[in-house]
Amino acid sequence: MKGLQYKTTIFVLISMTAGNNVLNNVISEMQNVESQTCSVESFEESNFVCNVPVENGVIQNKGICELLRSEEIIKTMYCYHGYLYISNTKQQGRFKRATVEQMTAMTKAGSGVGTAFSPLGGVIGGALGFFACIFFCKDSEPEKIINKPPSITCGSPQPSDSIFAEPLTTSAAVTWDDPSYTDPEGDSVSINGGEPPSGSLFEHGYHIISYTATDVNGNMAVCSFGFRVTVNYCRESLYVKNGFAVCDPGDKIYGSICQIHCNDGYQLTSDSVSTKTCEGTSFSSGKIECERKKCALPVPPCNGNYTCTNDLYEYDSVCYPKCNGGYETEMSRYLKCNGESWDGINTILACEDAEPPEFVNCPTSIIRYADRGSDAATNVTWNEPIIIDNSELGQACGDKTKPVLKQVEGLTPGSAFSEGFHLIKYEATDGNGLTAFCSFNVIIETISCDPLMPSDKFLISRCPTGYTYGSSCSFYCFLSYILKGNESVSCELDKSGKHGIWAWANDTESFCEKLMCPELPAPSNGALACSTVLGNQICTMACNERFQTPLKPPSEFVCNDEQEWINGMPPNCTKRRNPNIMVKPGELIYFYSGDCSDTTVQQGIKEHFINVMEDLAYNRNWTNICPTFCNISDVTVTCGPTTGRRRRDSVDRYLKRLFIRSTNEITLTFSLTMAWVDEGDYWANDDEIVAVSEILEEMSTNGDFIYNGLSPATVAFSFSSMGCEEGSIPDYYTETCCK
Known part of the structure; x- marks a missing residue:
């Protein structure tokens, strides 16, 4: 067994003891002191080995965990009364680990010594005891060999990591090779995961497949891969104006076929397609357009035609009968296009004659003048009216009897008419019993001269027969004035023959010769107003303002036939006097x-x-x-x-x-x-x-x-x-x- 070689020296421990950021380098985390637990949640779980269970990322008091960061680095963590002590060391060969009892004893001894100085000294003393045990404590057991985890490599999905569902399906089958794995120590390895298995159907979305390799010591390695399954839909709106589309399936999935239908009264145009197929994310090409169905041109009614709401006679078009001029029918009836034929075609009635005959030369009022010396006119004539009727020009669907003309009121042409108005009336009746009338007046006027008004006011005229054409008037003078000129004058026609004029001899009117009184002197402070309106000279006097006439002056001064002024001369005006x-x-x-x-x-x-x-x-x-x-x-x-x-x-x-x-x-x-x-x-x-x-x-x-x-x-x-x-x-x- 190879021994450990450390680069860490006693100098490091002495430096730490000297307070050179001891807490920052030694104590990684202090928490849960009351619960006597430590959190290891922030460390990676792979290759993480503890001598106590790890529950929800927490280890109990006096628990030891080791973490393999690389092939050369070991992280050792020790939980003591809620404080987590961490040490990083380099290794060569195998690691000879101190026992839990040794670490506890050394940490407790260091904490007791430090507490004698201060509470912080207790924490630092415990840390020094922990690190001293790591370097110097000897395990009585034989050295353990650190077992490396296995390695695992996942296969790739087939055909690729982006897979499309087949037409009319909402999933796709995906296959991949089993993962390959090895163990550094050559130990046996168990493989878990890979659910769902290769070849399964996957729905639309992104999927992750994971495998875990575990050796006999419980060391694990994980690999995973992902792929996306895409189910295509035609998202665009399949709009059909005046129609609609019915798709199967209705969600317009890739491969769906949509039947094109038109609304009632509409049909697809000849160049339109009847179906659309969803080809991935869009529909197949092709025009879709619904057009109105059309009806044939309706047969017009007799003597008429139709007025339609649509000149192309399309579906829902309405046609109303329209009769030719002079004809009419029941307008409440109509035709309606149902797309194939006209509804109501058998209800339209023929247009019947509704216009009476027409007079084309009905005379206007006829004006004639009475004969000379008479109040009547003889041999008054006019042209008989001419009539036409629309039924003579219409279609042969009614009575074709010719209209009849007759005079129903007034004297016949060539009769003698007295002075005044005479109503003449004709009646025309066609074959349908429609009647028209022509009326006009024959007006007989007598030509008259203007009332004789001689310019000489003292010339008196007498006109016993009036002023009509042929009448005559005689003259005499007022008072003892002398008549000068013709004793009479007659009413004759002027050059136009329509007006009467008085025919004076030599175009000179008769007049009366008058004799005058001497001029009256005007009163002082006053004036005279004279007139000959009544024949003789008559004067009245008036005084200026602030002046008045003497008591009871003559009301007027008149010149008599002997050329003398009656009532003498006018008195002078005197100054006006008010009562006292x-x-x-x-x-x-x-x-x-x-x-x-x-x-x-x-x-x-x-x-x-x-x-x-x-x-x-x-x-x-x-x-x-x-x-x-x-x-x-x-x-x-x-x-x-x-x-x-x-x-x-x-x-x-x-x-x-x-x-x-x-x-x-x-x-x-x-x-x-x-x-x-x-x-x-x-x-x-x-x-x-x-x-x-x-x-x-x-x-x-x-x-x-x-x-x-x-x-x-x-x-x-x-x-x-x-x-x-x-x-x-x-x-x-x-x-x-x-x-």
Whole structure:
């Protein structure tokens, strides 16, 4: 037995003891201290030999494992209380191994010495004891020879590592040679693995075959190889427009055959194939196209044809009957192509005549003129209408009777027609009983001249027979004017023969000679407007703004037959004058049971009324009531019946009630005057003075006019009047004062 030769020296151990990265070089891993186990999971399992079982990559406390890294390197691992101690050594020949008891004793002794210094010293001391035992402990047993594992070489799959399944199959048979193996020591070797065996069927996918060679010492060697089995499919879509494909098998595996079918009403074109085969990953070549089936050209109905939804008469095409002009049929019926023939062909009815005869020269309205001196026209003629009918040109599938023409209304050609409208009507009927009418009017007009309107307005015409062609009119003059020209004129035709004109001798109209009055002088501050519309010269006058005519001037100035102006010369215009005041008469009526002629009573009533009005003017500010200047004047008191001035109806009824209880009445009359408001007219001033009078009525109601226990029945007012300066009188038309 050969001894071991070590390159590792005591110097290395001394260096480690000196703390030169002792833990980094000696202690590979510290774990599971509490469980007293060590993990060897990170080391390769092949050629890995332990003196204790390895469970889930963990060895128990005091377990020793050896790992052959190469033919010259041995890795020795020792588990002590959860710490794994590892040593790499080189060998030549065989290895003389220390026993477990020796390693345990040396490691424990080193750990005890180190613990005396520190816990870390215990770890380092244990490591030094472990390595010292590896180098110096002697096994009392004979040296063991390290057995090398066998070697194994796998064969190759046939035909290659990429194998394709046969058509219509989903697997392939794969064969390979058995593996070859040897053992370095020449020991017997058992072979395991190789499942499934060579020649088996393999489905689509990648497969790995492994073999394990194990010698008598349990050393193992492994070999493996892989191959891919491919099952081809046609993945592309087999699209058939207006059709479909049915494949067998349906998954379109390599070798599948697909039958091509078309939808109802469709068929394969002549250059299309009826089947497609999956050739690996794609289908076989060839065109696949479905086209619509077609029907034959339908036989058209009599006097008609068809309008179809498809000009090629393909499947599902619909054809509706279409009749020729003037014909019709039931349009709800139709034909439909079923791909072979037309459904409904026997239901289509023939087109029947639906158009009545046609007039090709129906006359338009005929206009004729009445004869001269007559209101009728003789020998009025026209051409009889001509008719045609579509049935004469159509197919012989209906009645071919010729249409009949007759006049059904109006006078016949050549008759005499009176003035006005005359309806002429013809009727045409064909063999199917369809009727057409031709209507027109014969219009007889009388030619007339325009109403005679002589340019001389004083020339009077008389036309006893009117203004029609051949009529005549006579003339005379207005007043005593003298006629000049023809005494009559007649209505004749113009050059066109369609219009009437008045035939004046020498194309000169008659006229009346007129005699004129001398010219009137215009009024100062005014003007004259003259006219001869009524025959004689007539003038009216008007004044300029801010001026007016004298009171009641003549309305017009007329020139008579003796060439004299009636009403003389126009007066001059004077400056316009507004009224000075507005006057509203009023009265107070007292009913008195004593002697009303008592002057003392009358005077007392008068003075009391004046005092009340003065108090109103001065103490109660009359100016705030009256818009301009107001005054009470012409105050008188009388005894006896009322004056007869207008009173309101309500006042009259009240007076009657008082009169029943009284014997006499005392009347106080007065005039309420107000300065004229220049900015307003009569009614505006009247509104102002009425407002003031209503104040006096309110004062009477309040008892302001009670005298010595004598209360007036009421206060009443008459119409308002305009007051003008002396020498002028009011003109209510112009609301001014005129002299």
